[in-house]
Amino acid sequence: MKHSSSGKDEEKKARKSAPVRLKDIARDMGLSTVTISKVLRGHSDIGEETRKRVLKRMKEMHYQPNFAARALITGKTWTIGLVVPDLLHPFFAQVAKSISAEIRGQGYCLMITSSEEDPELEQQEIDQLLARRVDALLIASAQWTVESFRRIEERKIPYVLIDRKFAGLGANFVGVDDELVGILATNHLIERGCRRIAHIRGPETSTALGRAEGYRRALAEHSLPAIPGHILSIGSSGDDRGEPGGFEATRKLLAFKARPDGIFCFNDPVALGAMRAILGAGLRIPQDIAVVGCGNVLYSDFLRVPLTSVDQDSSAIGKRAAALALSLVGAKGTVRPKTELVVPRLIVRESTLRNQK
Template sequence: MLDIAKGLNVSVVTVSKVLRNKGKISVATRKRVLQRAKELNYHTNWIARSLVTRRTFTIGLLLPDFTHPFFAEIAKAVAETVRPQGYHVIISYFEEDPELEKNESDSLMARQVDGLIAASAQSNSNLFENILARKVPVVLIDRPIAGVQASFVGADNEAIGKLATNHLIAQGCTRIAHLRGPKIGIAAARLAGYRHALQKHDLPLLPRYVVGARYVDSTGYTAMRKLLQQEPVPDGVFCYNDPVAIGAIKAISEAGLRIPHDIAVVGAGNVHYSDMLAVPLTRVDQCTGQSGKQAAELLMEQIGAKRKPRIKKILITPKLVVRQSTQR
């Protein structure tokens, strides 16, 4: 800017004003400045600007792992949502390590991010209380933390359970099983939705039809094999997530049963290769992108606001995607 000003015999402030379209500047000087800026290939130094304006137009995104498609999709949606407002995203992941998460969030704060979106692994609210005390807006995503006075966005897991189970009922299934997942909150909510749907349709709620699929590898496969030993065998299975469903399908096929004729299968989550499977999988889409978008919108709202807006809890409504695995 100094170079531009010198050559044109105007002050740096005048240049600054032109570049930001602020203040009263004649058309003539404006033109001259702009042209010279182009000639010199001038680009705003955002660091300097941020120092004085106290806004960096960056937000921090703190995730456990962004190779996981779920979080990758969130990252994309967030970046996409804030981009039109000139914001960029600084990513950071912490591998489920709360200590590392704390370090990283400190770093992000030191970099003066204007806001933070986090899918946190903290076991208590200390970290976020500190951040909020520094007046930095925070939006929690996917994982709520008790006691944190911040907005939250996540999937409506109970609705997912209901949607999947209701669909199986609508397809004529009467012996509906559930392969449940390990994550306390999420799995419990999906299970609750499953139960709720069964009750509402006066179907029996058999404990032996709910099998845990807790293991990392081929989790759905072994769980489904356990389920196949029940008498009578279920005619519909709601699987905690898509990988579990894929394992289940394998187990069912191996047992010589047909999908969906003998057993209908519903998955849930955000895996998008369902079409490539041997049996295209009916699944409940948890609309991950929506979550990311909403979180980003909430955050931007808070960043722009003078007074702290009310805290919101948003649950994203899932969507059923019907494929061959349940179409009788």
């Protein structure tokens, strides 16, 4: 039996076709708001028959809970924040995609913001997400300092670093084993007979440092000399100038007296720039110079010279980062920070297809 609504609510409904509230259902069924709320949340307090009736009526009236009201009292927003340096970069796009897929089923939504590789902008975006009280934060950071992370910690909001980590910061981290990336790539070049292997490294991030370290270790283990000037950097302005950076760095390498016969590039865009420079100078890939990239971006098998690349399994990184974040949200007290390393995999293509050792 229906009960009539009060005049005020009636008017409001007519004016703006407002969404139904618990109160509306309660009045409609002659029950109290709390009873409806309890049914909604599966409280054991409610009689079986009442529960069924309410559930049915809720469906009929197309009830959808008001997240704002809920968040206000429970403190939970059912929202995860993600900050990436560049959404256009296939690596981060894939990470975002798999995070989204992972949390979707658990009822969470994803707020994505891009820092455009700008530390200051990243700070702002983090603040914005904190102000919105996201339940957890996933960050592929372009920072130099750890200041903004301290701020997150103050707020006691769980966060997970993706791809790039920070020394001296006891934070959760999910990313690829960068040293292994460097080793894999460099070992492969060595196996293919390269003896003067250069490395074009990225800016001052953990990622770049790790890969460079792996490169050095691989050379050392094969007793190959680390030729001075064979490690170049694309500069500090971030990932975005990867291609031009790779191009310029390679031009310098080509002018070098001991011209390299293999180049391990920080990532695929850099490798593209490198290949452009090599081919532009009239040299052949891989006969004169072999090239390895990292990231295994889309279409890298259909490039002018199909590119050998180290796959970071970005999809797994996203998935595991999301799962880790969700577990932190559910956790009671403070949990010991966890580091999860994904194992990289070498994808061999034409850019290193030369005479074996």
